[in-house]
Amino acid sequence: METLVVESVVKSYGSTLALSGVTLKIAPGVTGLLGPNGAGKTTLLRCLATGLAPDSGDIRIMGRDPRITSDLLEIRRRLGYMPQDDALYSSLTCFEYLEYMALLKEQFNRAARRAHIDELLAEMGLQEKRTSKVRRLSGGMRRRLMLAQALLGRPQVLLLDEPSAGLDPAHRLHFRSLITTGGESRTVLLSTHVTDDVEAMCDAVYVIDRGLVLFQGTPSQLSATAVGRVWISDVRTEGGQVTWRTGDGLYRSVGVAPDGATLVNPTIEDAYLLLVGQAALN
Amino acid sequence: MTPATASTNPQSTVSRAGRISLTVAIARILNWPIYAAGVGLAVGLSWLASLHTGGADVRAPLLRVALIALSLSAVSLFEDEANELTQTAPRGGGFQRRVRLLVTSAVWILGSFLVVGVGSIDLPSEEGVHSDQFIIEGLAEVGVVLAVAGVVSLSQHSDSSGASAAATLLTLLAISWLLPRQLRPWIVPGHIDWNRVRALWHGVALVTWGVAIATVAIEPYRALTVHSLQRSLPASVPGLGRSD
Numbered sequence: 001m002e003t004l005v006v007e008s009v010v011k012s013y014g015s016t017l018a019l020s021g022v023t024l025k026i027a028p029g030v031t032g033l034l035g036p037n038g039a040g041k042t043t044l045l046r047c048l049a050t051g052l053a054p055d056s057g058d059i060r061i062m063g064r065d066p067r068i069t070s071d072l073l074e075i076r077r078r079l080g081y082m083p084q085d086d087a088l089y090s091s092l093t094c095f096e097y098l099e100y101m102a103l104l105k106e107q108f109n110r111a112a113r114r115a116h117i118d119e120l121l122a123e124m125g126l127q128e129k130r131t132s133k134v135r136r137l138s139g140g141m142r143r144r145l146m147l148a149q150a151l152l153g154r155p156q157v158l159l160l161d162e163p164s165a166g167l168d169p170a171h172r173l174h175f176r177s178l179i180t181t182g183g184e185s186r187t188v189l190l191s192t193h194v195t196d197d198v199e200a201m202c203d204a205v206y207v208i209d210r211g212l213v214l215f216q217g218t219p220s221q222l223s224a225t226a227v228g229r230v231w232i233s234d235v236r237t238e239g240g241q242v243t244w245r246t247g248d249g250l251y252r253s254v255g256v257a258p259d260g261a262t263l264v265n266p267t268i269e270d271a272y273l274l275l276v277g278q279a280a281l282n
Numbered sequence: 283m284t285p286a287t288a289s290t291n292p293q294s295t296v297s298r299a300g301r302i303s304l305t306v307a308i309a310r311i312l313n314w315p316i317y318a319a320g321v322g323l324a325v326g327l328s329w330l331a332s333l334h335t336g337g338a339d340v341r342a343p344l345l346r347v348a349l350i351a352l353s354l355s356a357v358s359l360f361e362d363e364a365n366e367l368t369q370t371a372p373r374g375g376g377f378q379r380r381v382r383l384l385v386t387s388a389v390w391i392l393g394s395f396l397v398v399g400v401g402s403i404d405l406p407s408e409e410g411v412h413s414d415q416f417i418i419e420g421l422a423e424v425g426v427v428l429a430v431a432g433v434v435s436l437s438q439h440s441d442s443s444g445a446s447a448a449a450t451l452l453t454l455l456a457i458s459w460l461l462p463r464q465l466r467p468w469i470v471p472g473h474i475d476w477n478r479v480r481a482l483w484h485g486v487a488l489v490t491w492g493v494a495i496a497t498v499a500i501e502p503y504r505a506l507t508v509h510s511l512q513r514s515l516p517a518s519v520p521g522l523g524r525s526d
């Protein structure tokens with residue numbers, strides 16, 4: 001059973017078409033939304049988080065329609081959302097911030113609420129910052145606080161907009177484990193432009209660019225799309241659709257075979273570049 | 283893991299105690315320092331105005347500036363720094379905004395009474411202008427700006443709260459008010475024609491409402507102002523766009 005269903009959703013900002021007919025069906029588990037800047041990831045997540053109404057098309061979240069007022073409230077009660085830009089109150093402490101957000105999420109039992117918040121702070125490694133003002137936090141700590149906020153009430157659906165941006169490697173790993181241990185029944189949809197994130201934690205992936213779905217499938221299906229189209233050579237050669245120098249001094253090309261290059265196994269990043277590069281050329 | 287939440291019980295309605303703690307939390311989170319500074323400035327100005335023995339038309343300009351300062355600072359009470367997130371919370375949309383509107387209206391009206399009250403100390407009554415006329419003027423202003431801010435803020439999918447719109451509009455009003463008297467044909471030199479002022483106010487209120495509704499209803503207008511800077515960057519290879 002799909003938790004999130006998006007059917008031909010169109011959303012434009014004035015003359016900018018951000019989503020031009022997106023269709024997705026997302027089941028419980030972790031799904032990645034991969035795409036370059038401006039692909040429409042944030043717009044799609046905001047629509048799913050009930051913060052933005054699509055111009056046309058249908059959205060169903062846990063079978064409910066956000067256009068119906070009573071459904072909207074039920075959806076919001078089961079939803080955790082981490083926006084791309086930090087949505088914090090700089091004059092509050094971490095604890096006060098989470099407490100405010102918990103109240104907006106109807107957690108009115110004071111003792112239970114406070115215990116829950118302390119538990120989340122501990123999970124995020126923020127217990128020492130419990131009484132620090134939000135304005136004194138580093139960028140990575142803010143992201144962790146934003147994730148804690150999204151996890152308030154252990155929602156069934158988690159929408160995370162570039163959650164790993166700004167985290168150091170250790171916290172990025174920790175964060176991956178937090179997200180993937182959310183339970184079988186939880187649906188996580190996260191946007192990223194980091195292919196490593198998809199490889200590390202996603203059961204399914206959608207590649208979107210310019211408001212269109214270019215690919216849907218599993219991460220291994222994604223890398224399989226580039227089989228036979230990735231080459232390595234030790235000199236820079238013309239001909240590849242995208243060519244760059246790797247850390248070990250070799251040149252990696254995707255797309256068209258450059259002269260004298262060797263075929264290698266593709267990664268998700270290769271497949272992604274191939275897809276997005278193609279879209280850019282068309 | 284403690285699922286410490288009312289959301290485990292989908293049928294739960296907000297209890298009275300819940301409403302109270304929520305209202306208190308929302309009121310606490312408002313941007314009070316700016317409003318307090320605005321009240322201080324406004325009362326100071328109206329106290330200066332009250333030192334004039336000349337009467338209402340001498341005091342009026344200073345009182346107007348005081349009311350503008352007050353209103354501009356009160357607009358900051360609408361600003362929700364975390365709007366993008368809070369509007370998606372069960373009690374973050376309608377309820378939170380209603381509380382904001384209510385609290386803001388109350389303290390704003392109290393503030394403007396205070397300003398007008400201080401400004402009309404020792405006002406000679408034979409001037410023919412009484413403090414109630416200042417009150418009418420002040421409340422008209424408060425009403426218009428609250429209306430703008432309220433409409434913008436209560437519109438469900440607005441991503442800028444009423445503050446930006448109201449501040450812009452109020453600045454326009456301030457500029458028109460601060461024009462030298464000779465440039466304001468609705469005021470006869472040396473004498474304030476309150477009927478003309480009020481008639482003008484109705485016109486301004488109508489235009490303001492029009493702009494407010496346009497801000498809410500016409501997406502391109504908002505898109506132009508709010509996100510013109512947020513442009514997509516081409517993915518740079520191999521870092522794939524933003525480095526983070």
Ligand SMILES: Nc1ncnc2c1ncn2[C@@H]1O[C@H](COP(=O)(O)OP(=O)(O)O)[C@@H](O)[C@H]1O
Nearest residue numbers: 013018037038039040041042043509512513514
């Ligand atoms: N509020 C907005 N107003 C106008 N244009 C916007 C707004 N938000 C996003 N856009 C535009 O919509 C497109 C998709 O943006 P976005 O959803 O933020 O992409 P992503 O999150 O994938 O980087 C971009 O071209 C962007 O400039």
Ligand SMILES: [Mg+2]
Nearest residue numbers: 041042043084
């Ligand atoms: Mg984005």
